[in-house]
Amino acid sequence: xxxxxxxxxxxxxxxxxxxxxxxxxxxxxxxxxxxxxxxxxxxxxxxxxxxxxxxxxxxxxxxxxxxxxxxxxxxxxxxxxxxxxxxxxxxxxxxxxxxxxxxxxxxxxxxxxxxxxxxxxxxxxxxxxxxxxxxxxxxxxxxxxxxxxxxxxxxxxxxxxxxxxxxxxxxxxxxxxxxxxxxxxxxxxxxxxxxxxxxxxxxxxxxxxxxxxxx
Amino acid sequence: xxxxxxxxxxxxxxxxxxxxxxxxxxxxxxxxxxxxxxxxxxxxxxxxxxxxxxxxxxxxxxxxxxxxxxxxxxxxxxxxxxxxxxxxxxxxxxxxxxxxxxxxxxxxxxxxxxxxxxxxxxxxxxxxxxxxxxxxxxxxxxxxxxxxxxxxxxxxxxxxxxxxxxxxxxxxxxxxxxxxxxxxxxxxxxxxxxxxxxxxxxxxxxxxxxxxxxx
DNA sequence: GTCTATAGCTAGATAGAC
DNA sequence: GTCTATCTAGCTATAGAC
Numbered sequence: 001x002x003x004x005x006x007x008x009x010x011x012x013x014x015x016x017x018x019x020x021x022x023x024x025x026x027x028x029x030x031x032x033x034x035x036x037x038x039x040x041x042x043x044x045x046x047x048x049x050x051x052x053x054x055x056x057x058x059x060x061x062x063x064x065x066x067x068x069x070x071x072x073x074x075x076x077x078x079x080x081x082x083x084x085x086x087x088x089x090x091x092x093x094x095x096x097x098x099x100x101x102x103x104x105x106x107x108x109x110x111x112x113x114x115x116x117x118x119x120x121x122x123x124x125x126x127x128x129x130x131x132x133x134x135x136x137x138x139x140x141x142x143x144x145x146x147x148x149x150x151x152x153x154x155x156x157x158x159x160x161x162x163x164x165x166x167x168x169x170x171x172x173x174x175x176x177x178x179x180x181x182x183x184x185x186x187x188x189x190x191x192x193x194x195x196x197x198x199x200x201x202x203x204x205x206x207x208x209x210x211x212x213x214x215x
Numbered sequence: 216x217x218x219x220x221x222x223x224x225x226x227x228x229x230x231x232x233x234x235x236x237x238x239x240x241x242x243x244x245x246x247x248x249x250x251x252x253x254x255x256x257x258x259x260x261x262x263x264x265x266x267x268x269x270x271x272x273x274x275x276x277x278x279x280x281x282x283x284x285x286x287x288x289x290x291x292x293x294x295x296x297x298x299x300x301x302x303x304x305x306x307x308x309x310x311x312x313x314x315x316x317x318x319x320x321x322x323x324x325x326x327x328x329x330x331x332x333x334x335x336x337x338x339x340x341x342x343x344x345x346x347x348x349x350x351x352x353x354x355x356x357x358x359x360x361x362x363x364x365x366x367x368x369x370x371x372x373x374x375x376x377x378x379x380x381x382x383x384x385x386x387x388x389x390x391x392x393x394x395x396x397x398x399x400x401x402x403x404x405x406x407x408x409x410x411x412x413x414x415x416x417x418x419x420x421x422x423x424x425x426x427x428x429x430x
Numbered sequence: 431g432t433c434t435a436t437a438g439c440t441a442g443a444t445a446g447a448c
Numbered sequence: 449g450t451c452t453a454t455c456t457a458g459c460t461a462t463a464g465a466c
Binding site: 021022132136151156157158159162163164165166169171172177199201204 | 236237238239240241317320323324325326343347351364366367369370371372373374376377378379380381382384385386387388389392393394405406409410412413414416417418419
């Protein structure tokens with residue numbers, strides 16, 4: 001933990017911040033190099049192209065997030081509790097590194113010209129697909145078990161993404177609404193609580209869950 | 216309506232499509248010109264700079280959306296019904312032009328260097344602020360009237376944005392989840408229905424609304 | 431592994447003919 | 449109002465010395 005980061009790690013670090021804030025096209029390799037304390041050409045020793053650097057950054061972030069989402073899905077709790085745990089874990093993951101949500105949101109809605117995508121793009125794609133597949137399966141289970149209403153599962157996945165990823169990616173607009181940073185312990189706690197209740201009351205089947213508001 | 220569009224309108228039209236799909240930085244004036252059937256220099260006769268063109272496109276989209284959102288807020292219905300009407304109208308607006316949501320999402324979370332923003336940026340900003348202020352006020356009213364739970368109003372605004380704008384901006388990912396286009400009449404109807412129930416059950420105060428599911 | 435130098439290209443923006 | 453030509457500056461990427 002005290003070892004200084006290698007050049008490669010340092011580059012990934014600063015590139016993550018820059019790509020998250022301004023996106024792929026608006027960031028130049030020269031700027032990344034400067035922020036990493038290197039000459040521009042040194043970047044091309046560590047990464048074949050700008051696209052490879054980008055997808056390696058994106059893959060790292062996705063893996064970091066994915067690593068947090070396995071545990072809450074593996075519990076034996078009922079679907080509603082597993083969903084709550086999944087959302088909490090996702091929020092924790094997004095809140096831990098303020099760059100994650102922006103990068104992820106870009107990765108989600110930006111369409112990367114698959115024509116000139118480097119092989120690293122596939123790995124990122126796979127991690128993302130796995131995350132989406134897991135939450136999709138959980139929702140389907142919950143509907144089939146009668147824990148959730150008969151919702152449209154894909155629509156609900158979309159709502160979950162919007163409610164988590166967009167929120168923490170919203171930058172100035174979100175902070176203007178909230179009246180402060182999105183990432184303070186208070187703001188994160190409140191976000192979890194708000195979504196917990198909204199999802200509980202909004203997704204629970206009508207008769208099977210007469211109680212309201214989980215603690 | 217049969218009059219051919221002026222060059223200016225044609226430019227705004229094609230620029231909207233390009234900016235929506237790939238973002239400000241990734242689109243060149245040369246490309247916009249080509250798509251509009253003009254030489255690059257002709258663009259600079261109609262627009263002082265790329266930034267001005269971008270903000271004029273964004274302002275147009277925001278105004279188009281804002282124009283749909285006034286009516287449902289001015290009815291005398293209770294807050295829950297006005298909210299449902301607002302969400303339906305927003306979804307209709309976003310679904311009508313598939314470029315709107317992507318452009319709006321970019322405008323929401325991309326941070327535009329305010330240093331070099333043209334005066335046109337302020338107008339877009341004002342329209343956006345007005346939209347956010349109106350929905351904020353409606354939610355606050357509903358909470359104070361006891362129609363809604365005592366939710367965090369800013370968090371709920373964020374959730375509403377995520378559930379609408381992100382959904383229709385999600386492109387390939389969203390279509391992969393849905394298994395088809397986001398913009399078919401069926402998909403739009405389903406989106407409205409899903410959000411209607413989620414918001415009704417998820418936001419309604421506990422005792423005041425014993426019934427579930429609006430028709 | 432880092433550097434200087436540079437290739438080859440495209441960007442946004444301007445000048446001025448028509 | 450549209451064009452050709454051009455400016456300056458930036459870009460990704462490579463070559464090759466150290």
